[in-house]
Amino acid sequence: DTAVSQTPKYLVTQMGNDKSIKCEQNLGHDTMYWYKQDSKKFLKIMFSYNNKELIINETVPNRFSPKSPDKAHLNLHINSLELGDSAVYFCASSQRQTGGYTFGSGTRLTVV
Amino acid sequence: KQEVTQIPAALSVPEGENLVLNCSFTDSAIYNLQWFRQDPGKGLTSLLLIQSSQREQTSGRLNASLDKSSGRSTLYIAASQPGDSATYLCAVKGSQGNLIFGKGTKLSVKP
Numbered sequence: 001d002t003a004v005s006q007t008p009k010y011l012v013t014q015m016g017n018d019k020s021i022k023c024e025q026n027l028g029h030d031t032m033y034w035y036k037q038d039s040k041k042f043l044k045i046m047f048s049y050n051n052k053e054l055i056i057n058e059t060v061p062n063r064f065s066p067k068s069p070d071k072a073h074l075n076l077h078i079n080s081l082e083l084g085d086s087a088v089y090f091c092a093s094s095q096r097q098t099g100g101y102t103f104g105s106g107t108r109l110t111v112v
Numbered sequence: 113k114q115e116v117t118q119i120p121a122a123l124s125v126p127e128g129e130n131l132v133l134n135c136s137f138t139d140s141a142i143y144n145l146q147w148f149r150q151d152p153g154k155g156l157t158s159l160l161l162i163q164s165s166q167r168e169q170t171s172g173r174l175n176a177s178l179d180k181s182s183g184r185s186t187l188y189i190a191a192s193q194p195g196d197s198a199t200y201l202c203a204v205k206g207s208q209g210n211l212i213f214g215k216g217t218k219l220s221v222k223p
Contacts, residue, residue: 031209041150041199043213056210090155096209097143100161105154 003027006091006104013081014112021076021107023091031055031096032074034066037088037106046089049074050096081111114139114206118214125192126222133187133217135202140180146211147176147187148201156201160187192221 006023013019025032033056034046047066048056054066063079078085091104115138125131135145144163148156160169160176162185168177175188189196199218203211 033210035211040215042215043201043203045210045212048208048210050209056208092211094205094209097205098163100144100146100158101203101205101211102158103148103156 003102004091004093004104006089006107008107009105010108010110012110012112015081015083017081018077018079019081019109020078021089021091021109023074023076023104025072025091025093025102027093027102029093029095029099029102030071031094031099032068032071033092033094033101034074034076035090035092035103037090039087043090047074047076078109081109083111085109086111114142114204114212116202116204116212116214118200118202118217120217121215122218122220124220124222127192127194129192129221130188130190131192131219133189133200133202133219135185135187135214137183137185137204137212139206140183141207142180143205143207143209145176145178145185145202145204147174147185148203150199150201150216152198159200189219192219194221194223197221 004025031050049068052068094101147159162178173190199216203213
């Protein structure tokens with residue numbers, strides 16, 4: 001009955017590889033997000049999708065590509081991974097505008 | 113551009129003390145403000161959500177206030193316990209629907 005679930009929880013991979021992180025929400029929210037938490041623990045938005053439409057695309061390298069097959073899923077694909085991509089990636093959902101956010105438990109990505 | 117500031121960055125108190133965490137934001141055009149708790153190595157747990165039309169919200173020992181005109185919010189924790197030790201994050205929801213976070217206050221409650 002997890003509200004926002006993301007997989008995998010941990011991901012260790014070599015530089016240059018391509019990897020994906022999956023996210024699903026069962027709250028019926030219309031908007032989903034990807035946030036990145038860096039080594040200093042600061043959370044910053046990467047992407048936002050509303051009903052499968054890209055709403056926000058912050059200054060993120062184009063090696064990062066979000067994909068939303070339906071409004072309950074938002075996946076993050078990362079090409080040609082670099083050491084600097086190591087971080088914790090959080091998926092979240094909300095009802096756009098007045099809704100509060102619900103976050104997934106995070107994916108700790110380590111690039112070696 | 114919206115900026116969120118949290119003061120203090122870290123706080124250490126003895127068990128049983130009442131405490132206040134502060135959050136300020138630069139643009140008052142927000143939909144809501146949300147307080148989260150993050151334990152080390154864990155995800156974010158929502159504590160309180162205050163809509164822009166509201167002044168405060170309460171949940172158990174927690175009370176959050178919002179003064180949109182002055183760009184301030186406070187999180188009051190009554191009778192603190194060691195289990196309250198965590199990082200507390202304040203975030204405002206702007207016109208695009210995205211949450212903008214402060215850098216957090218790391219709270220340590222000593223037994």
